[in-house]
Amino acid sequence: MFIPVAIHKDEESIFGVSVPDLPGCFSYGETEEEALHNTRQAVVFHVEGMLADGEFDSLTPSRIADLQESGDYDGATWALVDVDLSKISNKQTRFNVSWPEYLLRRVDAYAAAHHETRSGFLAKAAQQMLQQQS
Structure with a gap:
């Protein structure tokens, strides 16, 4: 554009x-x-x-x-x-990851305790890590 x-x-x-x-x-x-x-x-x-x-x-x-x-x-x-x-989008994209079960359980427990979804929690965590490196 x-x-x-x-x-x-x-x-x-x-x-x-x-x-x-x-x-x-x-x-x-x-x-x-x-x-x-x-x-x-x-x-x-x-x-x-x-x-x-x-x-x-x-x-x-x-x-x-x-x-x-x-x-x-x-x-x-x-x-x-x-x-x-076009490389910058807020469009939601589904992807697969393979994690140890214990880690996934911990993420799900944390997300539930903070009234978040797993996806929302992971997206926030990724954004915070990327901002720390900027």
């Missing part, structure tokens, strides 16, 4: 990039190329955060001409950043 971005550069500054379709999503780089590369990563990170917060449903990119008319990005250079958002 091609997402429009506004590139700003003041004299003696780095390149700054805003993503109008994702308020609060910004990036930068020493060169225009680096800024656009970093923006792809920023978009993915931003959408992942919105998904985790239950705030993202889908994205329909705006037209650059419409964004230019708004006047909010006067002086910006426009570009399209290609980001594959």
Whole structure:
């Protein structure tokens, strides 16, 4: 999906990039190329955060001409950043795992005691571990 971005550069500054379709999503780089590369990563990170917060449903990119008319990005250079958002989804997926029975019993007991499902508990545990490594 091609997402429009506004590139700003003041004299003696780095390149700054805003993503109008994702308020609060910004990036930068020493060169225009680096800024656009970093923006792809920023978009993915931003959408992942919105998904985790239950705030993202889908994205329909705006037209650059419409964004230019708004006047909010006067002086910006426009570009399209290609980001594959299909790899980021909240869609539930069933998968099989093989665990020792004692571990599964402990997980089920913990989940039941905290009024959670096994799947919900495992998803939270995975998210916490991944956030610790970030």
